[in-house]
Each structure stands twice: as structure tokens, then as C-alpha cells.
Amino acid sequence: MSDLTKLTIAEARDKLRKREVTAVELAEAAVAAIDGADALNAYAAKTPEIAMERAQAADARLQAGDAPAMCGIPVGIKDLFCTKGVQSQAASKILDGFTPEYESTVSRNLQDAGAVMLGKLNMDEFAMGSSNEHSVYGPVVNPWRRQGSDVRLTPGGSSGGSAAAVAADLCLAATGTDTGGSIRQPAAFTGTVGLKPTYGRCSRWGIVAFASSLDQAGPMTKTVRDAAIMLGAMAGHDPKDSTSADFPVPDFEAALTGDIRGKTVGLPKEYRLEGMPEEIERLWAEGAEMLRDAGAKVVDISLPHTKYALPAYYVIAPAEASSNLARYDGVRYGFRAALEKGDGITEMYERTRAQGFGHEVQRRVMIGTYVLSAGFYDAYYNRARKVRTLIKRDFDTVFDQGIDAILTPSTPSAAFGLGEVSDDDPVQMYLNDVFTVTVNLAGLPGISVPTGLDTQGLPLGLQLIGRPWGEDDLLNTAYALERAAQFVSKPGKWW
Template sequence: MADLNKLGLAEARDALRKGDVTSVELTDACLTAIDGAGALNAFVHHTPDIARAQAAAADARIKAGDAPAMCGLPVGIKDLFCTKGVPSQAGSRILEGFLPQYESTITQNLFDAGAVMLGKLNMDEFAMGSSNETSVYGNAVNPWRRGNDDTALTPGGSSGGSASAVAADLCLAATGTDTGGSIRQPAAFVGITGIKPTYGRCSRWGVVAFASSLDQAGPMTKSVRDAAIMLEAMCSHDPKDSTSADLPVPNFEAMLTGDIKGKKIGIPKEYRMDGMPDEIEALWADGTAMLRDAGAEIVDISLPHTKYALPAYYVIAPAEASSNLARYDGVRYGHRARLDQGDGITEMYEKTRAEGFGAEVQRRVMIGTYVLSAGFYDAYYNRARKVRTLIKKDFEDVFAQGIDAILTPATPSAAFGLGEASDDPVEMYLNDVFTVTVNMAGLPGIAVPAGQDKQGLPLGLQLIGRPWEEGDLLNTAYALEARAGFVAKPAKWW
């Protein structure tokens, strides 16, 4: 079989079971593709020896007839996941040299299922960013280009390396994390599928924390079916994570019937933003028509507190980041600044953090520390928490009316050029306008590629589901995917 790295998880799994291909062959095809894609800067820590050893072990398992769905499938791991003995830097200088002596629960689940790790993927520093421009490794680059224009485009963030690697067929799938849209926005920017499950569905243990009440991991894949396969392998109840839900994990793939007749799909009027590009508006209308054509009932709904979601998010997330990042002080692990004679522990903290944290992380830590300070705690942080409760109630009220899923755009635009929005942090934060509400309410959300803009760049739609009903959400996405028929791939230039 030619171009093995271009297979999706489902196709590769079936080929492995039939004996048409081996995991070692699949893995070697991906490693060759990675070696030839330095211009994308997607993989930042390469683990070919681990990959080949895991692939050989997976082939033995498949031969013995003891093989879960993910067995033998080569994937990339976002640099936010701790992987035993492999650099895990969260895209930051402050964790330079950190080699965890333990495995995150999610990567352990994947390895137990026989998945193969090709390496660690680029990301915004500590997952803070929407364009993968805050990484210590430099920018990840989108494999797509605008028409005949050579401008380097963002793959989105913070899971930009994951998005770029999957879209460019460097791996069959990748892990991502989503605090305010960091799976769904990059997936939309590169024409792949990305699902953020319900908060608590995937363990956060061993995933470097940004904002603990918002962070959630999920798969980034080439199709909805692949997302169902990988999500099932990633999910589990984990006693090491106090927010992990003790719920059975369904067979998500078995729930993909494509039948959504009679399902009620909500269209929220508040997501019609001023200045939204006509192409995004048209895509949303097309997606609505596709779901109606599939037999769903379309219902106009209201989520009245949506307009407050972004400002509330940018109070809560930096506040939690300020608290979480206090542990990086140069004492225990990672980078420590060179000290002058007479420097004490305070100077060590200050110099280490000034050198170790990039500008965006420093900005968010400062915002977070400010909103948690004595004089401003009630004015900012407590008020934002109350707004969050209202946003959550908006969704609960809508779902109580019998709505099964909500359809919105995934992003306010197609991928933009690297450097085009980095001068204005507020402009960058607006990239999360359609996605942050889902994290604030702890709901599952999925981005599905559904079309292209006039310059040929992919555009995605977002479906938001009921809590814990990822299977139903995936099935609705499966129906949308079938009707959208998105099969475009970036032309290879790297």
C-alpha cells in the first residue's frame, strides 16, 4: 500500500487486521514524512526508537489476536502531556530539561491500547495562545496556503502542532487539549476533526495545567469515525484526578449510524456577530440546511449571556493560570536562572520566571494575579464566576427544551497569516469567541470541516452537545460530515 501515512485511524486499523500492512511499516512511513516536514515545525521532540519498539510490540499483539482498536496506530502527542523519560516542556523555556518519571493517564491509556508515539508536538506556551506563536520552539506552520500566496499561515492554537501534523499526514491522529477552543479552532483552521469531550470525561492527571476548571484533552483526527475510535481509548475514570467522572465509556464508534431524523438542532441567535465574514455566515447556513436535509428539526434558540463569555473567560483562565504557574520557580525542576553573588531566593524566583516565561504567559499571569488580589477579587474574579454560572444555565435551559445539539461556526475567520494578529492580544483573544462558552459550561464540542473560503482555505462548523453524550454528538457530526463531503487536502509545498 502506497502513502501509508495518509491513512486515517479506521482505514489503518482495518488494514492491520487484514494483514495488508504492519504497524512497523505504518510507523516508518510516518517517520519518513516527519523527517521531510521540518518547514512545518510540528514535531519538536522526536522519538523514533520508542515508536519502532511500540510498533513491533503492536504487531505481535495483532498477530496474537489481542488487539484493541488503537493497536499499532502511529499518533503524535501534544507537548502538554507528560511522557515518561521524554521531554515534556509545554512549549516553555521554564521546563527545559524536564523529563517526567511518570506517564500521563491519557498517554498511558493510549499505550495500553497499543498506540504508537511518533514524538511530541509543538504548541503555544502553556497552551496560552490561538496561533501557536508563543512557543519556545518557534511557530508551527499551517500546511495550507492561500491560493498561490506563499504567506505562512497559523495552524491555530494552542494545539497548532497537532493540527498541522494531522493535516499534513505526518501522523494518523494526535492528542490535543482545549481550555477555550484549543482543539476546535486549530482543527477548523486546517480542515480536520477535533472534539473536546465533557469536562471530566478524560483525565487531566499528567497534563500540564493551564486553567484547571476549563482544561480538557481530546483527539484531533482526519474524520469523525477516527475521533470516535481515539476518544474511547483516551477516556477513563481516574482516581488520581478528582474531577474525573466515574462513568462507563461507551463504544463511540458503534454509535455512528448517521441517522439524526427527529433530532432537534439549536441555532443560537447570539452567535451572529457584528462584522462576521459573509463566508462564515454562508457556511453556517449551509450546515443548517445539511442537518435539515438529514432529517433534523432546526430550532432558533437564545443563549443570552454569550456576549459576556469572552471577558469572563479572560478573567477566570488567567486567574487559574496565575495559581497553577506559581509552581515554576527554579527550585525543583526545569530552568533556573544564573544568580549573582548576594542574590537570595526572591531574586532566583524573579530572574527564573523572567527568563523562563514568554511575554504572553507573563501577561496572563499578571492579569490573573491582579484579578485575584484583595481589592479586585470581588469586582473581577467573583463576578466572572457568577457570569459563568449564568452561561451554564443558558445551555441547561436550552437542553431542557429538548434540544439535542447546537450548531455554530467554529471560528470567526479562516486561518490568518503568522504575525498578522500578534500585535494586539485582544484581537487574538477574539479567535475564541465561538468556542469559550463550551469550556465555561463544561460541555462537549466538536469541530467538523465543512467548506472552503474563496482563497481555498478550510472552514469548520462546531456542534455543541449535551453533557456526557459524546456518542450522540459524534453521530450528529458524522451526519454533517457525510453531507459536507469535505475531502480537500493542502497542496504539498514543505
Template sequence: MSEPNSLTIAAARDALRKGETTSVALTEACLAAGEAGGKLNAFVHPTPDLALEQAKAADARIASGEAPSMCGIPLGIKDLFCTKGVPSQAASRILTGFRPEYESTVTRQLFESGAVMLGKLNMDEFAMGSSNETSVYGDAINPWRRGNDETALTPGGSSGGSAAAVSADLCLAATGTDTGGSIRQPAAFTGITGLKPTYGRCSRWGIVAFASSLDQAGPMTKDVRDAAIMLQAMAGHDPLDSTSADMPVPDFEAMLTGDIRGKVIGIPDEYRIDGMPDEIAKLWAEGRAMLEDAGAEIRDISLPHTKYALPAYYVIAPAEASSNLARYDGVRFGHRASLAQGDGVTEMYEKTRAEGFGDEVKRRVMVGTYVLSAGFYDAYYNRARKVRTLIKRDFDEAFASGVDAILTPATPSAAFPLGQMEDADPVAMYLNDVFTVTVNLAGLPGVSVPTGLDRSGLPLGLQLIGRPFEEGDLLNVAHTLERAAGFVSKPEKWW
């Protein structure tokens, strides 16, 4: 058998059922790998005692013969998910010392299915970033390198710690969240599978909010089958979340037939952006050919309002963030600034927020407050909401015309060096989301699948976008693409 920590969820599940290993053995292997992988700065709050306790309970459950697929599987949990009694900081100084008295719905469901939590994972502060460089814990590091070049690369963001941990086999899978591409972009940068489900498929309750109409939790896994298995445990209606969809959760794994004959795959003209690297364009063309060879019909389509997606997103997301982050004031929990004699409550708010929030969070809060302010609300926020409606309508019309899924690049480049964009215009970083934000604005499911390497040996991914609440069909197309691409590369261990 392979090293226990390098197993997929499906392989580990089968080995556990056959008695070839135990959850305790899997957990110990992952904990050891996590400790040895400290240079990646992926795990920021390890929970070894809790993990072993959960693993022992999982082994007993498996021995009884009544255990779901996720039982005994060691996971990493993004620091955006509130976990009872465990630090949950959203990678921000302002939440220093915060240990929730409750469990997020997604993590509760995972634990009820027998999953094991190895610890909390690094991320961009409040999920605001595309490179994991805004974290109070410091940068997460991509386990991949450009050949013999030792330059540290970004694992992507905001779920950079999750992506790095899964890619480096520090855990079998991890949770992520996606507001504008924060699951799919880091998955593409690290050669793993990242699924952003339909908005409402997974509960947002107990997940620290960034932009409430865009945020969605999803699995980050070693392959598509694992994404299907993990999504089943994460998904479901939650009365605690008013945006949670009251819909049955199908058996996503059973839908992975690998047969996509007769399916119509759309190729949107608008995603052929100026300056697209030749390697990305070539990968996209190869993906198109792979799906056509598998029996799918390929159809060129138009999504005419795509060019307005980034500006609309960067009005709506900061506006919702400025509202959501107003609660962090130093009064009830987290960091509180030291006050000078004579300071009142207003000074406490100002100093606490100035000290507690990082530069990128402050930037987005100020942008959001501006676009919501009197005199600018209609000019910016309301106009962005109208554009969002048009973007969603483009997708609705494409799906109504018979398109089953849409194939696009996942990112405009491979992973770039940490610090490369530090002094650049923030908009340069925002452009990383050019292929992903439309999916969030329209509330659709999207998945990033690793399909090749660039000339430097770094992974590249393709994105598939599906119909609302048809993750099973989407994953089946992704499974077919994954098999055709045959991506099995792993980063060479240096950490």
C-alpha cells in the same frame, strides 16, 4: 492502498487486521513524513526508537488476535502531556530539560491500547495562545496556503502542532487539549476534526495545567469516526484526577449510525456577531440546511449571556493560570537563572520566572494575579464565576427544552498569516475564541467539523455542541454533517 501515513485510524485498523500492512510499516512511513515535513515545525521532540519498539510490540499483539482498535496506530502527542523519559516542556523555556518520571493517564491509556508515539508536538507556551506563535520552539506552520501565495499561515492554537501534523499526514492522529477552543479552532484552520469532550470525560492527570476548571484533553483526527475510536481509548474514570467522572465509556464508534431523524438542532441567535464574514455566515446556513435535509428539526434558540463569555473566560483562565504556574520557580526542575553574588532566593525566583516565561504567559499571570488580589477578587473573579454560572444555565435550559445539539461557526475567520497580530492589541487575538469559550465555561462537549473552503481555498469548520457526557450522540450528528458536506480537500504539498 493509499500512502500509509495518509490513512485514517479506521482504515489503518482494518488494513492491520487483514495483514495488508504492519504497524512498523505505518510507523516508518509516518517517521519519514515527519522528517520530510520539518518546515512545518510540528514535531519538536521526535521519538523514532520508542515508536518502532512500540510498533513491533503492537504487531505481535495484533498477530495474537487480541488487539483493540488503536493498536498499532502512530500518533503525535501534544507537548503538554507528560511522557515518561521524554522531554515534556509545554513549549516553555522554564521547563527546559524536564523529563517526567511518570506517564499522563491519557497517554498511558493510549499506549496500553497499543498506540505508537512518534514524538511530541509543537504548541503555544503553556497552551496560552490561538496561533502557535508563543512557543519556545518557534511557530508551527499551517500546511494550507492561499492558492499560490507563499505567506505562512497559522495552524491555530494552542494545539497548532497537532493540527498541522494531522492535516499534513505526518501522523494518523494526535492528542490535543482545549481550554478555550485549543482543539476546535486549530482543527477548523487545518481542515481536520477536533473533539473537546465533556469536562471530566478524560483524565487531566499528568497534563501540564493551564486553567484546571477548563482544561480537557481530546482527539484531533482526520474524520469523525477516528475521533470516536480515539476518544474511547482516551476516556475513562481516573482516581488520580478528582474531577474525573466515574461514568462508563460507551462504544462511541458504534453510535455513528448516521440517522439523526427527529433530532432537534439549536441555532443560537447570539452567535450572529457583528462583522461576521459572509463566508462564515453562508457556511453556517449551509450546515443548517444539511442537517435539516438529514431529517433533523432546526430550532432558533437564545443563549443570552453569550456576550459575556469572553470577558468572563479571560478573568477565570488567567486567575487559575497564575495559581498553577506559581510552581515553576527554578527550585525543583526545569530552568534556573544564573545568579549574581549576593542574590538570594527571592532574586532566583524573579530572574528564573522572568527568563523562563514568554510575554503572553507573563501577561496572563499578571492579569490573573491582579483579579485574585485583595480589593479586586469580588469585582472581577467572583463576578466572572457568577457569569459562568449564567452561561451554563443558558445551555441547561436549551437542552431541557428538547434541543439535542447546537450548531455554530467554529471560528470567526479562516487561518490568518503568522505575524499578522504580532503588534496588535492582545484582545484582537483573544477574539478568535469567541465561538468556543462558552463550551469550556459550561463544561460541555464540542466538535469542529471541516465543511467547506473559503474563496482563497482555505478550510472552514462548523462547531456542534452537545449535552454533557453524550459525546456519542454529538459525534453521530457530526458524522451526519461530515457526510453531507463531503469535505475531502487536502493541502497541496509544498513542504
């Protein structure tokens, strides 16, 4: 039974349709795997009753022949997605006890497609972090370990629980969200596939907001094919989200031919950072060679405003966060601090927010409030918005010149140890996003594909960036890269 959790979505779908396995059996295997993996701390809330109920309903649909591709597939839902009747805390104390009476559009789409929710996945508080150490539930532990070491490693952030759960076979796939790399960086750290779609492809309705102009939901899976299948179920126009695009959702899986002959892939010279580890540089070169061997033309390109992306991102994202998080005040729902005699509403706000928000969230709220303040709005926020426009124009220019996809590293390193990057030096942690934030600033689709191991046996990923609304083409290029890389490594089970 335990081997059932090792299946991909595509394999499980085929077995379900051939009646070789039932959705209930899949769900039971996943629930058992989750119960035996508390050491990873990937799940913030387990929902076995919901899983069994939905698995039974999926079996009925399969029996009736009315079964979409995701029907009966056990999935984990990131704690940022509101789920009706199930705690949705965004890994924050300030949302303690919050149980929504509604379902996010993405999780509703998956439910309508017959997917089986196993529980809510741990994450960085309000999706702010690159290591999953900023969570009221405690850090998630990466199922991978360095050779000969039992040091606990980060699974990346903010979708660390999602990445760890997929890598450790605690679900067949998971939802993630990506504001500056929070799907792609954890995917690279755990040897999984993480897809951030074009901004507007998946509805943001019912997802706890971090930075509204950057946030985007996407699938975290074991293979590129699984990402294509799951995105098809997650995506679609939603009138409840004003930024949701009214575009048809193509059959992403049907696009996976692996034929990229005639395609042109760009290598941006600005991503060759000073001090970049040699193994990342080598992996990038090997990835380019794999695409070349598959028939693509690989050329050097320039994205000249890349060096301004990280500072622009860390002005825009905190600014939007400070605005979005103003609603958490202890009045209507969630945590409220104990008040002292004589305290008024102002003291209640102050105590609640001081005790309810973690240090990283407090830091970003203060940065955001500062850059939006009257004396600094033009100097910081407006200037960052102008830089964002230039970054978007860089991508438009290279796509107009015939580039079909852009290949870069996903991260500047493999997974690092929990606690190895000091909380006293946030910039060092923010540098983990150096290859990913440009994609969010420009609203483009990006995918991380596992392509190799470092010298310590840890997974490394490469990122492909595609044209707006070109997820089908991007997934096909990623599929060609995946087939060439033949990455099949899994973490050894120690938990």
C-alpha cells in the same frame, strides 16, 4: 509506503487486522514523513526509537488476536502531556530539560491500547495562545496555503502542532487539549476534526495545567469516525484526578449511524456577530440546511449570556493560570536563571520567571494575579464565576427544552498569516475564541467538523455542541454533517 500516512485510523485498523500492512511499516512511513516536514515545525521532539519498539509490540498483539482498535496506530502527543523518559516542556523555556518519570493517564491509556507514539507536538507555551506563535520551539506553520500565495499561515492554537501534523499526514491522529477552543479552532484552521469532550471525560492527570476547571484533553483526527475510535481509548475514570467522572465509556463508534431524524438542532442568535465575514455566515446557513436535509429539525434558540463569555473566560483562565504556574520557580526542576553575586532566593525566583516565561504567559499570569488580589477579587473573579454559572444555565435551559445539539461556526475567520495579528493588541487575538469559550465555561462537549473552503481555498469548520456526557449522540450528529459536507480537500504539499 508514503501513502500509508494518508490512511485514517479506521482504514489502518482494518488493514492491520487483515495483515495487509504491519504496524512497523505504518510507523516507518510516519517517521519518514516527519523527517521530511521540518519546515512545518510541528514536532517538538521526535521519538523514532519508541515508535519502532511500540510498533513491534503492536504487531505481536495483532498476531495474537489481542488488538484494540488503536493497536498499531501512529499518533503524535501534544507537548502538554507528560511522557515518561521523553522531554515534556509545555513549549516553555522554564521547563527546559524536564523529563518526567511518569506517564499522563491519557497517553498511558493510548499506550495500553497499542497506539504508537511518534513524538511530542509543538504548541503555544502552557497552551496559552490561538496561533501557535508563543512557543519556545518557534511557530508551527499550517500546511495549508492561500491560493497563489506562499505566505506562512497559523495552524491555530494552542494545539497547532497537533492540527498541522494530522492535516499534513505526519501522524494518523494526535492528542490535543482544549481550555477555550485549543482543539476546535486549530482543527477548523487545518481542515481536520477536533473533539473537546465533556469536562471530566478524560483524565487531566499528568497534563501540565493551564486552567484546571476548563482544561480537557481530546482527539484531533482526520474524520469523525476516527475521533470516536480515539476518544474511546483516551477516556475513562481515573482515581488520580479528582475531577474525572466515574461514568462508563460507551462504544462511540457504534453510535455512528448517521441517522439524526427526529433530532432538534439549535442555532443561537447571539452567535450572529456584527461584522462576521459573509462566507462564515453562508457556511453556517449551509450547515443548518445539511442537517435539515438529513432529517433534523433546525430551530433558532437564545443563549442570552453569550456576550459575557469572552470577558468572563479571560478573567477565570488567567486567574487559574497564575495559581497553577506559581510552582515554576527554578528550585526543583527545569530552567534556573544565572544569578549575580549577592542574589538571594527572591532574586532567583524573579530572574527565573522573567527569563523562563514568554511574554503571553507573563501577561496572563499578571492579569490573573491582579484579578485575584484582595481589592479586586469580588469585582472581577467572583463576578466572572457568577457569569459562568449563568452561561451554564443558558445551555441547561435549551437542552431542557428539547434541543439535542447546537450548531455554530468554529471560528470567526479562516487561518490568518503568522505575524498578521499584532502581539501589541492581545484582544484581537483573543477574539478568535469567541465561538468556543462558552463550551469550556459550561463543561460541555464540542466538535469542529470541516465543512467548506473560503474564497482563498482555506478550510472552514462548523462547531456542534452537545449535551453533557452525550459525546455518542454529538459524534453521530457530526457524522451526519460530515457525510453531507463531503469535505475531502487536502493541503497541497509544498514542504
